[in-house]
Amino acid sequence: MQVQSERQGENAIVRPIGDVDMSGSPELRAAIRQAQQGSPRRLVVDLAHVAYMDSSGVATLVEAMRHAQGAGSELILAAMADRVRAIFEIARLDTYFKIVPSVEDATP
Protein backbone atom coordinates (compact mmCIF):
# COMPACT_ATOMS: atom_id res chain seq x y z
CA MET A 1 0.00 0.00 0.00
CA GLN A 2 1.15 3.51 -0.78
CA VAL A 3 0.40 6.60 1.26
CA GLN A 4 0.64 10.09 -0.17
CA SER A 5 0.72 13.14 2.06
CA GLU A 6 0.47 16.85 1.37
CA ARG A 7 -0.02 20.07 3.23
CA GLN A 8 -2.35 22.76 2.01
CA GLY A 9 -2.01 25.68 4.38
CA GLU A 10 -3.70 24.72 7.61
CA ASN A 11 -4.94 21.47 6.12
CA ALA A 12 -3.03 18.21 5.92
CA ILE A 13 -4.20 15.52 3.53
CA VAL A 14 -3.25 11.87 3.83
CA ARG A 15 -4.15 9.65 0.91
CA PRO A 16 -3.78 5.88 1.30
CA ILE A 17 -3.83 3.92 -1.96
CA GLY A 18 -4.69 0.26 -1.78
CA ASP A 19 -6.01 -2.07 0.90
CA VAL A 20 -5.84 -0.90 4.49
CA ASP A 21 -5.51 -4.22 6.27
CA MET A 22 -3.16 -5.59 8.90
CA SER A 23 -0.35 -5.42 6.37
CA GLY A 24 -1.00 -1.86 5.22
CA SER A 25 -2.38 -0.13 8.30
CA PRO A 26 1.04 0.47 9.94
CA GLU A 27 2.03 2.65 6.99
CA LEU A 28 -1.16 4.64 7.24
CA ARG A 29 -0.63 5.02 10.96
CA ALA A 30 2.90 6.33 10.42
CA ALA A 31 1.76 8.79 7.76
CA ILE A 32 -1.04 10.12 9.92
CA ARG A 33 1.27 10.49 12.89
CA GLN A 34 3.74 12.43 10.81
CA ALA A 35 1.00 14.66 9.45
CA GLN A 36 -0.35 15.32 12.93
CA GLN A 37 3.09 16.24 14.19
CA GLY A 38 2.85 19.26 11.89
CA SER A 39 -0.13 20.44 13.97
CA PRO A 40 -2.57 21.02 11.14
CA ARG A 41 -5.87 22.63 11.97
CA ARG A 42 -7.55 19.97 9.89
CA LEU A 43 -6.41 16.50 8.84
CA VAL A 44 -8.27 14.96 5.92
CA VAL A 45 -7.89 11.27 5.17
CA ASP A 46 -8.75 10.84 1.50
CA LEU A 47 -10.14 7.32 1.08
CA ALA A 48 -10.99 7.59 -2.61
CA HIS A 49 -8.41 4.96 -3.51
CA VAL A 50 -9.13 2.55 -0.71
CA ALA A 51 -11.11 -0.43 -1.93
CA TYR A 52 -10.87 -2.40 1.31
CA MET A 53 -10.42 -1.68 4.99
CA ASP A 54 -10.60 -4.01 7.95
CA SER A 55 -10.71 -3.38 11.67
CA SER A 56 -6.99 -2.60 11.82
CA GLY A 57 -7.60 0.33 9.50
CA VAL A 58 -10.57 1.42 11.56
CA ALA A 59 -8.46 1.22 14.71
CA THR A 60 -5.81 3.39 13.08
CA LEU A 61 -8.40 6.04 12.30
CA VAL A 62 -9.92 5.87 15.79
CA GLU A 63 -6.47 6.42 17.24
CA ALA A 64 -5.95 9.35 14.89
CA MET A 65 -9.29 10.84 15.85
CA ARG A 66 -8.48 10.62 19.55
CA HIS A 67 -5.16 12.36 18.93
CA ALA A 68 -6.88 15.07 16.91
CA GLN A 69 -9.45 15.64 19.63
CA GLY A 70 -6.70 15.92 22.21
CA ALA A 71 -4.88 18.44 20.07
CA GLY A 72 -8.00 20.47 19.38
CA SER A 73 -7.82 19.83 15.66
CA GLU A 74 -10.25 18.30 13.21
CA LEU A 75 -10.09 14.93 11.46
CA ILE A 76 -12.30 14.26 8.47
CA LEU A 77 -12.72 11.17 6.33
CA ALA A 78 -13.37 11.87 2.66
CA ALA A 79 -14.55 9.91 -0.38
CA MET A 80 -15.30 6.70 1.49
CA ALA A 81 -16.54 3.82 -0.66
CA ASP A 82 -19.75 2.15 0.46
CA ARG A 83 -18.05 -1.13 1.21
CA VAL A 84 -15.58 0.71 3.48
CA ARG A 85 -18.40 2.62 5.12
CA ALA A 86 -20.08 -0.69 5.84
CA ILE A 87 -17.41 -1.68 8.33
CA PHE A 88 -17.77 1.65 10.12
CA GLU A 89 -21.48 0.98 10.37
CA ILE A 90 -20.90 -2.51 11.76
CA ALA A 91 -18.56 -1.03 14.36
CA ARG A 92 -21.05 1.80 15.02
CA LEU A 93 -18.39 4.37 14.21
CA ASP A 94 -20.11 5.94 11.21
CA THR A 95 -21.40 8.75 13.39
CA TYR A 96 -18.19 9.10 15.40
CA PHE A 97 -16.30 10.41 12.39
CA LYS A 98 -17.11 13.32 10.14
CA ILE A 99 -17.43 11.73 6.70
CA VAL A 100 -17.74 13.84 3.56
CA PRO A 101 -18.07 12.92 -0.11
CA SER A 102 -14.81 14.50 -1.29
CA VAL A 103 -11.65 16.23 -0.16
CA GLU A 104 -13.07 19.46 -1.55
CA ASP A 105 -16.01 19.15 0.83
CA ALA A 106 -13.58 18.76 3.72
CA THR A 107 -11.43 21.78 2.88
CA PRO A 108 -13.69 24.79 2.23
Next chain:
Amino acid sequence: MSGWHAIPSEPELRLWLRSNPLYLSGARELVCALAKRLGFDDLSCCQIALAVDEALANIIRHGYGRRPDGPIWVSLYPTPAQPDTKPDAKGGPVRAELAIVIEDEAQQVDPTQIKGRELDEIRPGGLGVHIMREVMDEVLFERRESVGMRLTMRKTAPRPEDIQRRPCAEAGRADDGCGRLDDQTPSGPSGPNAGAS
Protein backbone atom coordinates in the same frame (compact mmCIF):
# COMPACT_ATOMS: atom_id res chain seq x y z
CA MET B 1 -28.69 -22.33 12.96
CA SER B 2 -30.79 -25.26 11.80
CA GLY B 3 -30.93 -26.45 8.20
CA TRP B 4 -27.21 -26.20 7.41
CA HIS B 5 -25.71 -28.70 5.04
CA ALA B 6 -23.31 -31.06 6.83
CA ILE B 7 -19.67 -30.15 6.27
CA PRO B 8 -18.05 -32.90 4.18
CA SER B 9 -14.96 -34.65 5.40
CA GLU B 10 -12.84 -33.02 2.69
CA PRO B 11 -13.06 -29.44 1.47
CA GLU B 12 -13.39 -28.44 -2.15
CA LEU B 13 -10.61 -25.91 -1.70
CA ARG B 14 -7.91 -25.60 0.92
CA LEU B 15 -5.46 -22.75 1.31
CA TRP B 16 -2.39 -23.19 3.48
CA LEU B 17 -0.55 -20.04 4.48
CA ARG B 18 1.88 -18.79 7.03
CA SER B 19 0.82 -16.21 9.58
CA ASN B 20 2.16 -13.27 7.59
CA PRO B 21 -0.16 -10.28 7.06
CA LEU B 22 1.13 -9.99 3.50
CA TYR B 23 -0.96 -12.99 2.57
CA LEU B 24 -4.29 -11.67 3.82
CA SER B 25 -5.22 -10.08 0.52
CA GLY B 26 -4.71 -13.36 -1.33
CA ALA B 27 -6.99 -15.18 1.07
CA ARG B 28 -9.62 -12.44 0.75
CA GLU B 29 -9.56 -12.56 -3.03
CA LEU B 30 -9.83 -16.35 -3.11
CA VAL B 31 -12.83 -16.40 -0.81
CA CYS B 32 -14.48 -13.46 -2.54
CA ALA B 33 -14.02 -14.97 -5.98
CA LEU B 34 -15.48 -18.30 -4.87
CA ALA B 35 -18.45 -16.63 -3.22
CA LYS B 36 -19.11 -14.65 -6.38
CA ARG B 37 -19.04 -17.83 -8.48
CA LEU B 38 -21.55 -19.39 -6.09
CA GLY B 39 -23.90 -16.52 -6.80
CA PHE B 40 -23.50 -14.45 -3.64
CA ASP B 41 -24.25 -10.78 -4.23
CA ASP B 42 -21.46 -8.20 -4.06
CA LEU B 43 -22.21 -7.14 -0.48
CA SER B 44 -22.15 -10.72 0.76
CA CYS B 45 -18.87 -11.38 -1.04
CA CYS B 46 -17.37 -8.35 0.68
CA GLN B 47 -18.69 -9.50 4.04
CA ILE B 48 -17.32 -13.01 3.69
CA ALA B 49 -13.90 -11.70 2.68
CA LEU B 50 -13.94 -9.31 5.62
CA ALA B 51 -14.85 -12.08 8.07
CA VAL B 52 -12.03 -14.29 6.80
CA ASP B 53 -9.60 -11.39 6.98
CA GLU B 54 -10.58 -10.59 10.55
CA ALA B 55 -10.28 -14.22 11.56
CA LEU B 56 -6.84 -14.57 10.05
CA ALA B 57 -5.68 -11.28 11.55
CA ASN B 58 -6.78 -12.46 14.99
CA ILE B 59 -4.86 -15.70 14.58
CA ILE B 60 -1.76 -13.79 13.51
CA ARG B 61 -2.04 -11.17 16.22
CA HIS B 62 -3.32 -13.15 19.22
CA GLY B 63 -2.75 -16.79 18.38
CA TYR B 64 0.75 -16.54 17.05
CA GLY B 65 1.75 -13.28 18.74
CA ARG B 66 2.58 -11.76 15.35
CA ARG B 67 5.01 -14.53 14.44
CA PRO B 68 5.10 -14.68 10.64
CA ASP B 69 5.78 -18.41 10.37
CA GLY B 70 2.77 -20.06 12.00
CA PRO B 71 0.71 -22.43 9.82
CA ILE B 72 -2.93 -21.62 9.03
CA TRP B 73 -5.37 -23.68 6.98
CA VAL B 74 -8.40 -22.17 5.30
CA SER B 75 -10.79 -24.85 4.05
CA LEU B 76 -13.74 -23.95 1.86
CA TYR B 77 -16.94 -25.97 1.53
CA PRO B 78 -19.19 -24.42 -1.11
CA THR B 79 -22.74 -25.58 -1.67
CA PRO B 80 -24.20 -24.22 -4.92
CA ALA B 81 -27.78 -23.04 -5.09
CA GLN B 82 -30.25 -25.73 -5.99
CA PRO B 83 -33.13 -24.02 -7.74
CA ASP B 84 -34.76 -27.22 -8.95
CA THR B 85 -34.93 -29.03 -5.64
CA LYS B 86 -37.49 -28.99 -2.87
CA PRO B 87 -38.13 -25.44 -1.63
CA ASP B 88 -36.76 -24.32 1.72
CA ALA B 89 -38.89 -23.58 4.78
CA LYS B 90 -40.00 -20.23 3.38
CA GLY B 91 -40.95 -21.64 0.03
CA GLY B 92 -38.00 -20.26 -1.90
CA PRO B 93 -35.33 -22.14 -3.81
CA VAL B 94 -32.46 -23.64 -1.82
CA ARG B 95 -29.79 -20.96 -1.74
CA ALA B 96 -26.03 -21.21 -2.05
CA GLU B 97 -24.05 -21.70 1.12
CA LEU B 98 -20.41 -21.29 1.94
CA ALA B 99 -18.79 -22.87 4.96
CA ILE B 100 -15.27 -21.82 5.88
CA VAL B 101 -13.12 -23.62 8.42
CA ILE B 102 -9.94 -21.94 9.60
CA GLU B 103 -7.47 -23.93 11.67
CA ASP B 104 -4.16 -23.12 13.25
CA GLU B 105 -1.58 -24.53 15.63
CA ALA B 106 -1.49 -21.44 17.77
CA GLN B 107 -2.21 -20.90 21.43
CA GLN B 108 -5.43 -22.53 22.57
CA VAL B 109 -8.03 -20.46 24.35
CA ASP B 110 -11.36 -21.18 25.99
CA PRO B 111 -13.91 -20.74 23.17
CA THR B 112 -16.47 -19.39 25.59
CA GLN B 113 -14.15 -16.48 26.33
CA ILE B 114 -13.98 -15.36 22.70
CA LYS B 115 -16.49 -12.58 22.60
CA GLY B 116 -16.93 -9.39 20.70
CA ARG B 117 -16.34 -6.41 22.94
CA GLU B 118 -18.98 -3.88 23.86
CA LEU B 119 -19.12 -1.10 21.31
CA ASP B 120 -20.31 1.58 23.69
CA GLU B 121 -16.75 2.55 24.47
CA ILE B 122 -14.98 3.95 21.44
CA ARG B 123 -11.43 2.75 21.34
CA PRO B 124 -9.08 1.20 18.80
CA GLY B 125 -9.03 -2.56 18.41
CA GLY B 126 -11.12 -5.49 19.54
CA LEU B 127 -13.62 -5.40 16.68
CA GLY B 128 -12.72 -8.57 14.83
CA VAL B 129 -15.00 -11.04 16.60
CA HIS B 130 -17.88 -8.58 16.56
CA ILE B 131 -17.48 -8.10 12.83
CA MET B 132 -17.38 -11.84 12.16
CA ARG B 133 -20.56 -12.41 14.15
CA GLU B 134 -22.31 -9.51 12.45
CA VAL B 135 -21.63 -10.52 8.87
CA MET B 136 -21.66 -14.32 9.00
CA ASP B 137 -24.69 -16.45 9.79
CA GLU B 138 -22.77 -18.82 12.04
CA VAL B 139 -19.46 -18.46 13.88
CA LEU B 140 -18.13 -21.31 16.01
CA PHE B 141 -14.81 -21.44 17.85
CA GLU B 142 -13.44 -24.78 19.03
CA ARG B 143 -10.23 -26.15 20.39
CA ARG B 144 -8.60 -28.63 18.03
CA GLU B 145 -7.91 -32.03 19.46
CA SER B 146 -4.17 -31.71 19.99
CA VAL B 147 -3.05 -28.16 19.28
CA GLY B 148 -4.50 -24.90 18.03
CA MET B 149 -7.99 -23.67 17.31
CA ARG B 150 -10.68 -24.26 14.73
CA LEU B 151 -13.09 -21.58 13.56
CA THR B 152 -16.12 -22.50 11.49
CA MET B 153 -18.08 -19.78 9.73
CA ARG B 154 -21.04 -20.14 7.44
CA LYS B 155 -23.12 -17.88 5.30
CA THR B 156 -26.14 -18.45 3.11
CA ALA B 157 -26.71 -16.31 0.07
CA PRO B 158 -29.51 -13.83 0.75
CA ARG B 159 -32.78 -13.93 -1.13
CA PRO B 160 -32.91 -11.46 -4.03
CA GLU B 161 -35.55 -9.41 -2.24
CA ASP B 162 -33.26 -9.06 0.77
CA ILE B 163 -30.41 -7.53 -1.20
CA GLN B 164 -30.72 -3.84 -0.37
CA ARG B 165 -27.75 -2.24 -2.05
CA ARG B 166 -24.67 -2.96 -4.06
CA PRO B 167 -21.79 -1.18 -2.28
CA CYS B 168 -19.10 -2.82 -4.35
CA ALA B 169 -20.36 -1.62 -7.70
CA GLU B 170 -20.00 2.13 -7.88
CA ALA B 171 -20.51 4.31 -10.88
CA GLY B 172 -17.31 4.97 -12.76
CA ARG B 173 -15.23 2.37 -10.90
CA ALA B 174 -14.21 -0.85 -12.56
CA ASP B 175 -14.76 -3.00 -9.49
CA ASP B 176 -15.18 -6.72 -9.99
CA GLY B 177 -16.86 -7.05 -6.61
CA CYS B 178 -13.75 -8.33 -4.91
CA GLY B 179 -12.16 -4.96 -4.27
CA ARG B 180 -9.99 -4.66 -7.33
CA LEU B 181 -10.44 -1.22 -8.81
CA ASP B 182 -9.22 -0.08 -12.18
CA ASP B 183 -5.48 0.26 -12.04
CA GLN B 184 -5.12 4.01 -11.74
CA THR B 185 -2.96 5.70 -9.15
CA PRO B 186 -3.51 9.41 -8.64
CA SER B 187 -0.71 11.62 -9.87
CA GLY B 188 -1.11 14.13 -7.05
CA PRO B 189 1.72 15.49 -4.93
CA SER B 190 3.73 12.92 -3.10
CA GLY B 191 4.99 13.50 0.40
CA PRO B 192 7.65 11.86 2.48
CA ASN B 193 5.53 8.77 2.84
CA ALA B 194 4.92 8.17 -0.84
CA GLY B 195 6.24 5.01 -2.32
CA ALA B 196 5.36 1.38 -2.68
CA SER B 197 5.18 -0.74 0.41
